[in-house]
Amino acid sequence: MTFDSNRLSIIVPVFNERGTIRTLLARVVLAPIPMQDREIIVVDDGSDDGTGSLLESIAADLSSALRPEFEHMGQFPAPSLLKTVSVRVLQHPRNLGKSAAIRTALEHVTGAVTLIQDADLEYDPNDYMGLLSPITQGQADVVYGSRFQGSTRRVLYYWHSVGNRLLSTLSNLITNVNLTDVETGYKAFRSEIITALNLQADGFGFEVEVTAKLARLNLRMYEVPISYSGRSYVDGKKVRWWHGIIAVGQILRYGLLPGRALKEGNEQHEALEDLAGVTSLTNHMYQVFKPMLGESILEVGSGTGNMTAFLLRHGDVVATDINEAALERLKARFGDRGNLDVHTWNLEDPYPGEQTFDTIVCVNVLEHVEDHRAALQNMRKHLKPGGRLILLVPQGMWLYGPFDKKIGHFRRYTKTELEALLVEEGFDTRRTFYFNTLGVPGWWVNARLLKRDHLSAGMLRIYERISPPLLALERRISPPTGLSLIADSVRTDEEMEANAPVQSTRRKRGKNSRTRSGQGS
Template sequence: MSPTPTFRKLSILVAAYNEEETLADCLQAVRAVTLPAGLEREIVVVNDGSRDRTWEIAQQLAADYPDVRVFQQPQNMGKGAALRRAIQEMSGDLVIFQDADLEYEPQDYPRMLRPILEGKAEVVFGSRFTGEERKVLYFWHTLANRFLTLLSNMLNDTNFTDMETCYKAFTAASLRAIPLESDRFGIEPEIAAKVARNRLRMFEVPINYNGRSYDEGKKITWRDGLAALWFIFKYRFSSNYSDAGKVTLDALEQAPQFNLWMYESVKPWLGDRVAELGVGRGNLSRHIRLHGQVLLTDYRIDYLTELKGKWATQKNLQIGKLDMTERGDYEQLRAFAPDSVVFLNVLEHLEDDRAVLRNLFETVPAGCRIVVLVPYNMKLYSEFDKALGHFRRYAKGELEGKMNEAGLEVEKQFFFNKVGVWAWYVANTLGGQKALKPWQLRIYGILTPIFRVLDGILPTSGLSTVVIGRKAAATSAPPSDPASQVAEQLSTSSR
């Protein structure tokens, strides 16, 4: 379990459409809830183009209560669109969705928040079907709900009992990281699919439910149920569920042969004590962790939490947070004293790559190797590079020169994935593709044995360049002429 996080404010997001009869009572009930100790609250109400007095009532409530903030949609756009607007406006670090009709009981907030406050979850669904008293309503509506939940669970490999529930709680960071698209009630299957695909830690708790009849103002219809079928499939297979970097790392999991090839290409220089920086979701770490003593680092806590859960029992493994833009974070490398520091497809994401290499030179022991793989050739720079957050693709000799400036000796340079140049150029440079597709990586993985052979035959550059630097045993200051030093070292290594 990760350390218990500290939260300060709960944002309660209310999408309201033609709720003049219930909005005031709903907000009174929300304000009456006793929140867990230390939590402030804000209530963010978005009026979704109501045709009754909902907006007038919302404005009066905001005038009466400082913790109520209200916003107006330009027209009726749907529940999903209203919630997206509320997410943009919220300021809390915890979030709960609340319907304006009081079908759901705000007294359940502490129960909803408990798994998150205890550090066990990032997302909590409230279930209307697990162990609480509930109002008896429509059979066919309930049957449809359970069918949609079953289908969503099958496709997303989850076991929720109530996918369509309104009550969902999140850490604000996890919710903001999910790109939501649905305008209407498709927001429910969309969230269920995307929290699963982001591998967020999910809990479900029982809640009370006092459902409305259609005479009392219930708005969801059979048409929304049919639409939900489409959304369940759409969002299960959509690549727009997270940032481009996470989507790409997930896609790379579909090509284990390719990941093994990348690891084996650098393995001869790694040694027994290996520190991997920018590990992401651990596609390379699954091989690196089998060395003698291993330190895995990343700046993203969600990745580190996932890896700690996966490899918690491995005794030779340390996992720690290291932000490569923060000088102080490198000190753990001094304590670990690695034989090698390896980071693959990481340095291009950092604007000041020279600072990274200097910090490594200052904190690793003498004799330590720095093993780096980066994308090569700015002529291949594409929209996909931008989406991934690449500041650059490296030119000939560029990384070698920067290593030498930092005081590192360059031992070896070679190109990796030569066939990939053509695939990248067609799909991304010409085609404008902004994400790798899992099926593309599966095919590429199947063909990897052929590509490995061709890498040793083709007299061309590759999609990536690999450079191995080394901190010499006796160093005093960086060399005064980096270019000549690089040329001499490369000449020596090729003899």
């Protein structure tokens, strides 16, 4: 789905808020936003106090229905502003909880950014600009508004604040992020992300579930301070002490057994993000590559920049990937680096430039390319004579399983096959060796024994915890096998060809079959 970059989608879950909903919607209409349009999607979650009928009248004639509120506030929206506001009301026949209301609204989102707005007047829409700024400036995928970062707030229940901090701490321990306010009702998301999440929680479980699944995807999460005017129980506050007990259970459930983070159809992206998040493996890879790197580097399959961060220490880097969204995230991370350039590039096609490089780093990409000979030639054309190709590919068809197929692997390589291929395509292989021996047992069990088409999040967490010393040992020995192969090759010192880069003539598959793989796949 294509989202409108000029529109903000504001989701308002409502249950029995007849006394506050008009005031809230008036504030939402008047709040300054960086977008041109705003769509307000209100989900009445089975209210029995007349909220539903009131919402229908507001949606039918926004200006007239909210006029008393505008008069009370002393602010009247210009007709031009009202033309940019749409209100859509969705009804649940019975109370299903805030999480269900948000899921219902997400099916109707059309703006490029989605913001969650509670209807109880605790959160001030005048904070929208600060909440949205990290996203609109390209810095963040998700922004949480924190009630505990020093902005104006109403003084209320001490034990509520203690409970919130304890829940945030527990969530952080499990998800390995450092949020100060997991339970905040103010969250903003890039719509392509929040609409792709596989959200299942009921009741008030949205906050902890969305946090666990966002953290698993290694997204850029920011916090900004917001004002907070909490309600007392006399004012109608609905959260009770037992909701905290339920939240603990949900944190444990979604943190330790999160299930699929993304909806069906996004499994490949989710799998690659999971693998990219194994930071111990990326660091090990860099330690192996470091002696081979030159001053000018072309990185093929950069993704969101996990390896790029290391390569930038060595010289000028051109980062490439077929996935434009991944490159946007990479640019947001490293856009201020003077030694980085970024290009979209499908390895089956000629490189979009004439530059040659000391080193080309190609990690877990060649196996995704149907015509791997054309891909090697396209890389060779942009190596200086004697320049180095550092190639990492998956090893052994005996390890090929449903997960390989799912993430677009055409093949896995043997050492002999890879060396012969490189020689035939004009490379002199200095050394070919096995990499990530530790990953072999888990991959074999997952792919061949259990025949799974996904990696267990728990298995990856175990790997991340036990792998650093074992990977360090691997760098000191020559293991007899590995999950991957690394080939350190040089372009042979013959005169550079005059013909243009090779254009693949093989039939091309859908773009998912050519998407880069994450590190360690």
